[in-house]
Amino acid sequence: MSTQNFPELLQHLIADTLKAGADAADARISISQGLSVDVRNGELESVERDEAAGVALRALVGKRQAHVSGSDTSPDGLKALVERVVAMAKIAPEDPYCGIPDASELAGDPVELDLDGDPSPTAEELEARALEAEAASLKHEGIMPTGNAGASWGMSATHVAASNGFAASRSGGMSTLSVLAICQKDGEMERDYDSCSKRKAADLTPGAMIGDEAAKRALRRLGARKVESQTAAVIFDNRLARSLIGPLISAISGPSIARGVSFLKDQLGKQVFSKGVNIIDDPLRRGGYASRWFDGEGRPVQKNSLIDDGVLTQWLLSGPAAAQLGLAPNGFSSSGFGDPPGVTTSNLDLQPGTKDLAGLMKDAGKGLLVTDMFGPSLNPNTGDYSVGVSGLWFENGEIAFPVNEVTVAGDLPGIYARLVPGSDLEIRGSTNSPSLLIDGMTIAGT
Numbered sequence: 001m002s003t004q005n006f007p008e009l010l011q012h013l014i015a016d017t018l019k020a021g022a023d024a025a026d027a028r029i030s031i032s033q034g035l036s037v038d039v040r041n042g043e044l045e046s047v048e049r050d051e052a053a054g055v056a057l058r059a060l061v062g063k064r065q066a067h068v069s070g071s072d073t074s075p076d077g078l079k080a081l082v083e084r085v086v087a088m089a090k091i092a093p094e095d096p097y098c099g100i101p102d103a104s105e106l107a108g109d110p111v112e113l114d115l116d117g118d119p120s121p122t123a124e125e126l127e128a129r130a131l132e133a134e135a136a137s138l139k140h141e142g143i144m145p146t147g148n149a150g151a152s153w154g155m156s157a158t159h160v161a162a163s164n165g166f167a168a169s170r171s172g173g174m175s176t177l178s179v180l181a182i183c184q185k186d187g188e189m190e191r192d193y194d195s196c197s198k199r200k201a202a203d204l205t206p207g208a209m210i211g212d213e214a215a216k217r218a219l220r221r222l223g224a225r226k227v228e229s230q231t232a233a234v235i236f237d238n239r240l241a242r243s244l245i246g247p248l249i250s251a252i253s254g255p256s257i258a259r260g261v262s263f264l265k266d267q268l269g270k271q272v273f274s275k276g277v278n279i280i281d282d283p284l285r286r287g288g289y290a291s292r293w294f295d296g297e298g299r300p301v302q303k304n305s306l307i308d309d310g311v312l313t314q315w316l317l318s319g320p321a322a323a324q325l326g327l328a329p330n331g332f333s334s335s336g337f338g339d340p341p342g343v344t345t346s347n348l349d350l351q352p353g354t355k356d357l358a359g360l361m362k363d364a365g366k367g368l369l370v371t372d373m374f375g376p377s378l379n380p381n382t383g384d385y386s387v388g389v390s391g392l393w394f395e396n397g398e399i400a401f402p403v404n405e406v407t408v409a410g411d412l413p414g415i416y417a418r419l420v421p422g423s424d425l426e427i428r429g430s431t432n433s434p435s436l437l438i439d440g441m442t443i444a445g446t
Helices: 003-019 075-091 123-138 207-219 246-251 254-259 319-325 357-364 412-418
Strands: 024-040 043-061 064-070 148-162 167-185 188-198 230-236 279-281 304-308 333-335 341-343 348-350 367-378 384-395 398-411 436-444
Touching: 003 024, 003 043, 003 075, 003 148, 003 167, 024 123, 043 075, 043 123, 064 075, 123 148, 123 167, 123 207, 167 207, 188 207, 230 357, 246 412, 254 319, 254 341, 319 341, 357 367, 357 436, 367 398, 384 412, 398 412, 412 436
Parallel strands: 230 367
Antiparallel strands: 024 043, 024 148, 043 064, 148 167, 167 188, 230 436, 279 304, 279 348, 333 341, 367 384, 384 398, 398 436
C-alpha cells in the first residue's frame, strides 16, 4: 500500500474502533527502510537492506484502555486488530488517569523542521564511505585489520490520528558513518571507535577524520594501568558526559514523581546544579535528531529551560502523569498514538561553559578523564551512583597515562551541585553535553 493512503486508512481505523464500542481511540502507522554496509580490512563484509511497516491502535472504553500492534494493514488484518483491542479494553482494569486530550489542547499548524535525509544511496556509495574511513584508521601503526567500518542510511515516516480530530504525519532520514579500531602491543589489545550521524550525508564528518580519530583513541589506551583508590577530580569527556543527564530526566519525569521514586522529588524550584548551569530542551530545532512539532498525545511543544541557572524549573508531564499530580501537561509525552503515552525529552543540551577540556584539567590539577564506561548502577531514590570506567590519568593538568579497571562513585545530588561544564559541546545525538568536571568523586582502584 502506498504511503499516501495511510492518513486515510487511519481515519477509517479510528472510525471502525469507535463503531466497535470504544469511546475514544488513537493510532499510528510507521514505515521505515534502511541500507547498511560493513567493511573489514579493505573488503566488503556485509550488506543489509531492511523495510518495515507497523500499525498500533489504542482503544479507550470509559476509564479502561488497551493497545495492540501488528504489521498486517490489509482490511482483514485491521478488522481483527479493531475487534481485539476493543474486546481487551472492555475487560481491562480501570485507569483513572487514562484518556486523550480535548480538541482545544491540540497542536495547531505543522512546523517545518527540515528533517528529510537523502534519497537512498547505492550499496557501492556506502561501501566507498566505509572504506575511506577504515583506510584512515589502518594507516596508524599498531592498528589491526580485525576492526571494521560501517556506513548506513535510513528513513522513516509516521502517520498518527486520534478520535479527538488530531491527525499528522512526520518523516525523517539519517546517514551514519563509524569506525571501530583495534590495536595490539606486547599481547595487550585495546579498542575504541568514532562515529558521526547527520540528516544529510554531505554533512558527515569526512571518513578520513573519523578513521583517524578512532585509531588515535584506541592507541592511547595501550599500556593502561590501575590507580590507587582515592578521592579525586573526575572529568567525563563530552562523548560520555550525556550519560549523567539520563538519570536527571528519569528523576524529573512525572511518573517517577507520582510514584515517589526520585532523588529529586522535593527539589522543584530549588537549586539542583551550581549557578551558571543550564539545560535546554528544544523540540523545534531545525534538523535536530529528535525534533517534533507535537508531542506523543498531539499537544504543542516549545523550547524549555529545564535547568535555569542551576534551578530545576519543571517536571516532565504527559497527560496521565499530569492528571495524577494535579498539574497541566507540558508537551513532554512520548509514544502515544496506539500506545499509552510515556514521557520523554527531545533535543536536550547541557549548555557549554567557558573552559575547554585542557582548561578543565588544568583547574583540577590531578584526576581521571573518563573516556569509556560500562555497567552503571543507580539508586533512583537516593541518587547513589557508581560506574565502571577506563580513561586517562592526568597530573599537573597534563595526560600522564591510560587507566582501566576503575570504578567511580558518588551521589547524583552532590555530583550535580558540583559539576562544571566545559566549552566543548558537540551535537552528536538527541542528548548532548560538553565535558563535565566533578571534584571529589570516589575512585575505586587497587
